[in-house]
Amino acid sequence: MTQAIERLRTSQQTFTALKCKECGERYELGAKHVCEECFGPLEVAYDYTAIKNQVSREIIEAGPHSIWRYKAFLPVESDTPIDVGTGMTPLLKANRLARQLGIKELYIKNDAVNMPTLSFKDRVVSVALSRAKELGFTTVSCASTGNLANSTAAIAAHAGLECCVFIPSDLEAGKILGTLIYDPTLMAVKGNYDQVNRLCSEVANTHGWGFVNINLRPYYSEGSKTLGFEVAEQLGWELPDHIVAPLASGSLFTKIYKGFNEFVEAGLVAAKDVRFSGAQAEGCSPISQAYKEGRDFIKPVKPNTIANSIAIGNPADGVYALEVARKPHGNIEDVTDEEIVAGMKLLAETEGIFTETAGGTTIAVLKKLVEAGKINPEERTVAFITGNGLKTTEAVQSHIGEPHTIEPKLESFERAWERAGTLNRLDWQQTQV
Amino acid sequence: MSVKVLIPTPLQKFTNDEATVECDGSDIGNLMDELESKFPGIKKRLCDDQGELRRFVNFYVNSEDIRFLDNKATALKDGDEVSIVPAVAGG
Numbered sequence: 276m277t278q279a280i281e282r283l284r285t286s287q288q289t290f291t292a293l294k295c296k297e298c299g300e301r302y303e304l305g306a307k308h309v310c311e312e313c314f315g316p317l318e319v320a321y322d323y324t325a326i327k328n329q330v331s332r333e334i335i336e337a338g339p340h341s342i343w344r345y346k347a348f349l350p351v352e353s354d355t356p357i358d359v360g361t362g363m364t365p366l367l368k369a370n371r372l373a374r375q376l377g378i379k380e381l382y383i384k385n386d387a388v389n390m391p392t393l394s395f396k397d398r399v400v401s402v403a404l405s406r407a408k409e410l411g412f413t414t415v416s417c418a419s420t421g422n423l424a425n426s427t428a429a430i431a432a433h434a435g436l437e438c439c440v441f442i443p444s445d446l447e448a449g450k451i452l453g454t455l456i457y458d459p460t461l462m463a464v465k466g467n468y469d470q471v472n473r474l475c476s477e478v479a480n481t482h483g484w485g486f487v488n489i490n491l492r493p494y495y496s497e498g499s500k501t502l503g504f505e506v507a508e509q510l511g512w513e514l515p516d517h518i519v520a521p522l523a524s525g526s527l528f529t530k531i532y533k534g535f536n537e538f539v540e541a542g543l544v545a546a547k548d549v550r551f552s553g554a555q556a557e558g559c560s561p562i563s564q565a566y567k568e569g570r571d572f573i574k575p576v577k578p579n580t581i582a583n584s585i586a587i588g589n590p591a592d593g594v595y596a597l598e599v600a601r602k603p604h605g606n607i608e609d610v611t612d613e614e615i616v617a618g619m620k621l622l623a624e625t626e627g628i629f630t631e632t633a634g635g636t637t638i639a640v641l642k643k644l645v646e647a648g649k650i651n652p653e654e655r656t657v658a659f660i661t662g663n664g665l666k667t668t669e670a671v672q673s674h675i676g677e678p679h680t681i682e683p684k685l686e687s688f689e690r691a692w693e694r695a696g697t698l699n700r701l702d703w704q705q706t707q708v
Numbered sequence: 709m710s711v712k713v714l715i716p717t718p719l720q721k722f723t724n725d726e727a728t729v730e731c732d733g734s735d736i737g738n739l740m741d742e743l744e745s746k747f748p749g750i751k752k753r754l755c756d757d758q759g760e761l762r763r764f765v766n767f768y769v770n771s772e773d774i775r776f777l778d779n780k781a782t783a784l785k786d787g788d789e790v791s792i793v794p795a796v797a798g799g
Contacts, residue, residue: 297764309794311718312753314764316796418798472798473768477791480717489797496799524799572763575775589773591796594763 289325290350293317293493296595304350306410306485308492316591317493319350327541332512335543342398342501348537349402349501350494356405357434360390361397362501366509366657372625372638376645378652382515383622384506384659387630392429392453393663394422394584394631395527399498400430403487406494412485413437418475419488420468420523420584421450422662427487428457439484441471446583449666467578469589499527503534506657507544514538514547516654519641521633521661522553522562522607523585525596531659532599548603552650553596554640555609556580556632562593566600566607573597581612581670582632584662606649610639616674618642619664629664637661711739711784714791719754722747736767737780739790754792764795 293302297315308317329347338344342362365385373381386395400423407415414437417427424440431438438459442451443466454461464471479489487495507514514535520528532551539546555563558580561573573593578586590596600607610618615632618639622628641658644650664671679691713729723729731746733739744751756762767774768791774782784790
């Protein structure tokens with residue numbers, strides 16, 4: 276085992292170039308995200324033979340308790356990448372939720388407790404900022420719907436990098452506070468996320484900054500593969516039958532798919548046609564609309580939903596998400612804001628997980644797909660919860676109960692307890708009706 | 709009639725590294741042809757072999773995505789600002 280770990284430590288670089296996903300044109304491994312020939316997205320290309328020679332189940336299991344146990348699959352040269360404990364979040368067997376929905380084997384991949392900022396974005400940012408340092412950047416930036424701003428500001432603080440982040444000005448208070456505490460420069464743009472994104476695309480090359488989801492995007496997006504790697508490892512080195520994940524830009528969804536395929540390629544798990552189902556909010560559902568209409572292109576929309584963190588009207592990877600969902604007959608579905616709140620409450624009440632609106636969307640779509648017979652009850656299904664509910668308390672504030680305020684006296688408690696029991700019975704009767 | 713066109717970094721090698729150029733054009737399709745005559749080779753980067761705008765390029769007229777307007781037929785008037793922005797960003 277010591278030898279095996281030594282082999283990993285002295286391993287060679289496994290990523291070889293940036294390659295256009297559309298036309299195949301290759302580029303050097305710099306800060307570049309767009310193909311000069313066709314504007315297609317650039318992706319990191321790997322030497323899979325080199326990866327295969329460096330990894331085994333045992334080597335990975337003996338690695339760090341973080342995303343860096345999968346370093347051979349990530350585009351970072353350094354032997355000491357930024358490791359703030361990101362990744363290896365719980366894969367919870369959700370028996371109560373499964374029973375409620377009427378399926379047999381359901382798991383929740385719980386990135387609501389990812390470190391350090393309680394969303395899956397810590398995965399992509401850990402990779403992006405590790406690479407940013409290698410490429411010589413001293414200032415990092417991002418265009419964010421909130422979670423990414425939290426993560427970039429926090430991990431930049433840890434790494435000693437200057438940080439300037441851009442968000443839409445109407446974000447939830449928790450996401451603004453959860454960014455400012457790390458003392459970045461925060462630009463609150465009067466506009467929606469797509470307008471923020473466009474502004475950042477125009478700023479990206481003018482200040483010499485590393486924008487994690489623009490000029491560093493090929494490296495950044497690879498971090499999402501670790502969600503797929505972890506699920507496969509946590510299921511005992513097996514792929515699930517069906518996954519449900521939220522769709523914003525579509526990047527996370529396609530990278531989970533890529534992660535599963537890379538584990539097959541490296542001989543770590545047996546091949547399987549995993550079904551991929553994507554979740555959108557009805558008020559911002561350009562990918563879902565394209566899916567339902569059988570289109571292979573995306574018509575952008577102007578978002579109007581409480582699910583801010585996935586409110587991207589002009590999704591960069593939308594067409595690729597469509598391809599993934601269509602491959603082995605997955606689905607893409609959307610749900611209303613009311614269903615999203617109900618999804619948040621359902622997950623909290625059955626499994627003790629408080630997720631944000633994106634997670635509510637995922638659970639609501641999971642429920643809708645089960646009810647429509649689009650998830651087989653026998654399938655081993657994994658739902659990806661990508662963010663924490665404490666950041667979006669506004670969404671559920673008026674939909675939950677209130678505390679029973681009582682005097683510090685036994686009699687006062689007994690009266691309140693009886694009243695609480697009556698209210699619960701009424702709730703129960705209404706549910707039955 | 710003259711419009712201001714914002715050129716993204718990958719195309720600035722066609723415009724002598726200029727990030728902004730002035731150009732004529734009655735609509736977006738016509739603007740493509742005018743840009744091509746001023747900066748030969750640029751149209752092939754923006755349009756596919758059928759002459760349609762590539763799917764990973766976004767065009768904005770005065771900050772509005774042309775897909776919310778009339779796509780390639782979106783009319784231009786004197787003083788308009790057209791931004792050409794790579795679509796692959798964010799998320």
